[in-house]
Structures are given as C-alpha cells and as structure tokens.
Amino acid sequence: MNLKGTKFQLKVWNYLRKIPKGKVKTYLEVAKAIGKPKAFRAVANAVGKNPYPPKIPCHRVIRSNGSLGGYSRKGGIQQKRQLLKSEKVFIK
DNA sequence: GCCATGGCTAGTA
DNA sequence: GCCATGGCTAGTA
Numbered sequence: 001m002n003l004k005g006t007k008f009q010l011k012v013w014n015y016l017r018k019i020p021k022g023k024v025k026t027y028l029e030v031a032k033a034i035g036k037p038k039a040f041r042a043v044a045n046a047v048g049k050n051p052y053p054p055k056i057p058c059h060r061v062i063r064s065n066g067s068l069g070g071y072s073r074k075g076g077i078q079q080k081r082q083l084l085k086s087e088k089v090f091i092k
Numbered sequence: 093g094c095c096a097t098g099g100c101t102a103g104t105a
Numbered sequence: 106g107c108c109a110t111g112g113c114t115a116g117t118a
Binding site: 026045047048058064065069072073077080 | 102
Binding site: 031 | 106107108109110
C-alpha cells in the first residue's frame with residue numbers, strides 16, 4: 001500500500017491502522033498517541049483525508065463526548081454508523 | 093507569508 | 106482556542 005501525504009498525515013493514518021476492529025478512539029486520543037496532544041483539530045483534518053477507507057479505519061475515531069463525529073467519505077455519516085454497527089460498536 | 097478552513101475539545105454560562 | 110493544510114496575495118528580485 002502506497003500512502004502519500006505529509007509526515008503528520010502518515011503518522012495519523014498509521015495509528016489508525018492499529019485500532020482493532022470493535023474498538024474506537026477519540027480524536028484527542030489519537031492526537032496524544034502521535035505525540036501532539038494539542039493537535040486534535042489537525043488530527044480531525046488528517047483523518048478526514050484518509051485515502052483508503054475503510055481499509056484504514058478512520059471510521060473508528062469518534063468524538064470525546066461519545067457522539068459519532070463526521071465522515072466525509074462515500075456514504076457520509078450513515079456509512080460510518082453502518083461500519084461501526086457491523087463491528088458491534090454502537091454509538092449514540 | 094497570511095488567512096480561512098475543518099470529521100474537534102474543554103470549560104464557561 | 107487549538108493546529109496542519111492549501112490557496113492566494115503581496116512584494117521582492
């Protein structure tokens with residue numbers, strides 16, 4: 001798989017690949033995990049540019065308050081919900 | 093370089 | 106308010 005992007009984006013996407021099926025992380029958790037705890041906003045941007053969804057599971061990132069957050073890929077938010085549902089994750 | 097733009101967050105009101 | 110991007114303007118050379 002040939003990922004192309006900035007250093008930052010690659011860090012984010014690589015981290016996404018480590019989130020196992022059936023689990024979710026928040027944008028803030030991802031930010032912390034890549035060593036940039038205050039870059040949660042930028043993380044959201046990078047996640048949104050995921051080139052290979054759902055192979056790279058950007059759908060497993062949700063908001064800190066437990067709500068879904070967004071999904072700018074094909075199918076939109078419904079698709080995100082559906083993907084999570086198929087992994088037995090239920091979001092409010 | 094500057095500025096707007098986001099799949100957001102924590103903390104106030 | 107946080108912060109990485111991308112587009113676009115000045116303004117220099």
